[in-house]
Amino acid sequence: MRHIISVLVENKFGVLARIAGLFSGRGYNIESLSVNATENEDISIMTIVTRGDDHIIEQIIKQLRKLVNTIKVRDVTQVDHIERELALLKVHATQRTRPDILSIIETFRGKVVDITKESLVVEITGDQNKLNAIINVLEPYGIIEIIKSGTIAIARGNKSTTDFTKQDIKSQEE
Amino acid sequence: MSKTGAEILVECLKKHNVDLIFGYPGGVLLHIYDRLFDSDILHVLPRHEQGGIHAADGYARSTGKVGVCFGTSGPGATNLVTGIATAYLDSVPLVVFTGQVSTNLIGGDAFQEADIVGITRPIVKHSYLVKDVEDLAPTIAEAFHLAKTGRPGPVLVDLPKDVIAAKSKNLCSTDIKLVGYNPTYEGHPMQIKKMLKMLENAKAPVVLIGGGVKWSNAHEELKKFVETLNLPVVSSLMGIGAFPNPHKNWVGWAGMHGNYASNKTLTEADFILAIGTRFSDRTTGRLDAYAPKAKKAQIDIDPTSIDKNVKVDIPIVGDCKTVLNQILNYIKDFNWDKCKNDREDWLKKIEYWNNERPFSYKFSDKIIKPQFVVEKIYEVTNGDAIITTEVGQNQMWAAQFYKFKDPRQFITSGGLGTMGYGFPAAIGAKLGNPNKEVFDIAGDGSFLMNMQELCTAVQYRVGVKVAILNNKFLGMIRQWQHLFYNKRYSYSCLECQPDFVKLADAYGCVGFQVVNPSDVEPVLRESLKIKDKPVLFDFLVDREENVYPMVPAGAALNEMIYGEK
Helix, strand or coil: CEEEEEEEEECCCCHHHHHHHHHHHCCCEEEEEEEEECCCCCEEEEEEEEECCHHHHHHHHHHHHHCCCEEEEEEHHHCCEEEEEEEEEEEECCCCCHHHHHHHHHHCCCEEEEECCCEEEEEEEECHHHHHHHHHHHHHHCEEEEEECCCEEEECCCCCHHHHHHHHHHHHHC | CCEEHHHHHHHHHHHCCCCEEEECCCHHHHHHHHHHCCCCCEEECCCCHHHHHHHHHHHHHHHCCCEEEEECCCHHHHCCHHHHHHHHHCCCCEEEEEEECCCCCCCCCCCCCCCHHHHCHHHCCEEEECCCHHHHHHHHHHHHHHHHCCCCCEEEEEEEHHHHHCEECCCCCCCCCCCCCCCCCCCCHHHHHHHHHHHHCCCCEEEEECHHHHHCCCHHHHHHHHHHHCCCEEECHHHCCCCCCCCCCEEEECCCCCCHHHHHHHHHCCEEEEECCCCCHHHHECHHHCCCCCEEEEEECCHHHCCCCCCCCEEEECCHHHHHHHHHHHHHHCCCCCCHHHHHHHHHHHHHHHHHCCCCCCCCCCCECHHHHHHHHHHHCCCCCEEEECCCHHHHHHHHHCCCCCCCCEECCCCCCCCCCHHHHHHHHHHHCCCCCEEEEEEHHHHHHCHHHHHHHHHCCCCCEEEEEECCECHHHHHHHHHHCCCCCCCCECCCCCCHHHHHHHHCCEEEEECCHHHHHHHHHHHCCCCCCCEEEEEEECCCCCCCCECCCCCECCCCECCCC
16 A cells, blocks of 8 residues: 655754664665755655555554654554645657647646757646646657656645644643 | 863763763763863773673663663764664664764764764664753753663754854753653553453453563553453563463463473464563564464554554553553453363363473583583573573573563574674663572573673673583574575684683683583582672583474464474
C-alpha cells in the first residue's frame, strides 16, 4: 500500500540525513520526499511517500517518531486529504503540432511557461493519476524532459499539522 | 564572565557528576586535555580508543551511570565506532566526545578529518556537531539527558577545535529544549488492566525479562510481582541477573544456547508477559514457531521494540519499573485463585523439565572442561563477582554455568556480539566497583583483539582477572563448522598464539597456565590474593568441546540439539 507520511522536524543539522538514513538502513523505500520550511523557521515539514504492508508502515512511523529531532508524524493517507504534485514537461512542438498540444494542455488546465520554435514547457499540477494521464497523451509528440516535485499532501478540515507543533512547543517551554 | 569551550566542557562534566573518563588525546583535543590536566576527574588512558569506549561501557553497565569517553578526530573517532555500535545494540548510556577539525576546515579533507557524525548516524541514539561555542553547554546537558532517559543509548558530541578554543558566557546549564523527545514512562492503565485480566485467566503463564529490567532498575518490583503471583521467570541473555538465580521461580534463560526448560516453557506457555525485552532472533528462534500457544503482552519504553519481531496482543509502552509499580497497585483487584491449580501443575511441569535436562557437561579428570572452569570461578567468588565475557563459546558457558543474583553482575555484548569487548569492559567495571572481584571469561581469539589494555590495567592498578578458556580455536565458529560444515575448520584454528604467561609477565601482570583439572581451583584461589594488578589465566581446555543445548539458526526453540549426556 502507498502511504503519504507527514513528518514535522526541528530544522537542525543533519535531520534530512537521519531520516533518509533510517529508510535506507532499515530497508524501507522512499518513493518521493519533499522538504519545506513551515511558517515557523525552526521547523520543517517533510512529506514522504512510501510503500509497505501495515506492519512495515507501523514500524516506519514508530522509527520516525523515535528520532530525537522529530516532533510529529502523521499518516496523511489515513485521513481525508488532498495530494498534489507539480510537473514541468518539456514537449517537442513544431508549428504543425503546436495547436493540438495547446488544446491538450488546456483540457488538463496546464500552463505554458516557455515556448521555442521546436518545443514548449508545460507546468501542471494534480495528483499522480492526472499527471500520468497528460504524460501519456503528450508522449506521441515527443517528451524531451520531465521534472516532477514529490507529492505533497494536506488533510482536509480545520486542523493543521503545524498547529499541533506550536502547542507542543508551548507546553514544553512552560 | 566568559570561558573557553574547553573550560566549559570540563566544568559541565563535573556538573553532570562525571568522575571517570576514558580518553585518548590527539591534536584537536589538546585544549581539552590541557584543562583535564588540572581537573580532579580521573582520566584513564587506554591503549586503543576501542578499549577506552568498551571500558566506559563496562563502567556504565556495572554502575548504571553514564559512561564517558574521548577520542580525537579522524582515526581516533573511527576507532570508537565498534564501541558505539556495541553500546547502541545493548542500550548502554554513553556520552562519546570526539574531536573534530576546525569548522573552517570541515569538508576540505583536512588532516585527521572524518565525518564521524555521518559515520555513526545509524548507531547512536542522537548526535551533535557543535558549531558554535554558545551551544556547547546546552548540548552537553542534552547529551547526558538523552543518554540516560527513555531507552538509554550512546550520544555522540563532535567538537571542532576552534569551538573548543572560543570563549562564551553561556556556562553550564541544565536547560533542555528537546521539543520532540518525551519518552513515555507510565503505562496506559487500561492496557495494564487488560493484561492482568489475561494473566488472571492464564493456566500456563510465564514472565519473560530482558535487559530493560536492569536499565530501569526494576528488579525489586519484578521480584515482588513474581513472588506475589508465583510466576515462572525466563530471561533473555541480556536479562540474566535481573532476577536472582537460584530462586524457586527462576527457570533459566531462553534462546540459542539457553536451557531446555526455558525454551520448552516458552513453547508450551499460554501467556507471555515480556518485560524490557525486544524478542531478538537469538532469543526467539524461528518466528513462526515461537510460543505458538501463547497470548502475549509486552512492556517496553521503546515503542519500536513492540510488534517489531513478534506480534503481541497487548502492547504497553512504558518504563519497566513504573509499569511494574502500577501493576502491583492493581493486583488486588483480580482473582488469582481462578486458575491456581492449573498453575501449580504448570510450575511442577517446568520443574520436571528443569530436572530432565539441566545445563550439563561431561567432567574429565584428565583434561580441563571449559564449563568446569566457570563453575570453579563461581565457587571461589561465592557467586559475588562481576563477570564480563567476550563473544562466542566463552560467553555462552559463562551464562550457563555462573549463577547471577545481581542485575549488574553479568556484562556481555549480546546485541552486536563484539569480540574483544570483555577485557576492557572488565577494566571499566572494576574501576566502577573497586571492592568487587571482576572476571573476564574469555576466549583466546577474543582476548587477542584488545589485549593491549593489559598495559592500562597495570598502569591504573586494576586488579581484574582474565580467564582465557584456551582451545586454540575460534570456538563457536569451529562448533558451527563441526555441526553444519562437515568438520571443515576453515580459518578458525588459532594454533599460533603467544605464550600467555610470558605475555602477562612482559606487561607486568601475573600469568598462570593451567593444564590439569585438579589445579584449576587452587590457582583461582591463589589469584584472589592478588589485588593490585591484573591476572591472566591460560586454561588449556578440551579443544573440541561444544556448547549445548543449541537451537540451530533458523530452527524453532523446541528443535534443540543436545550433546551426549
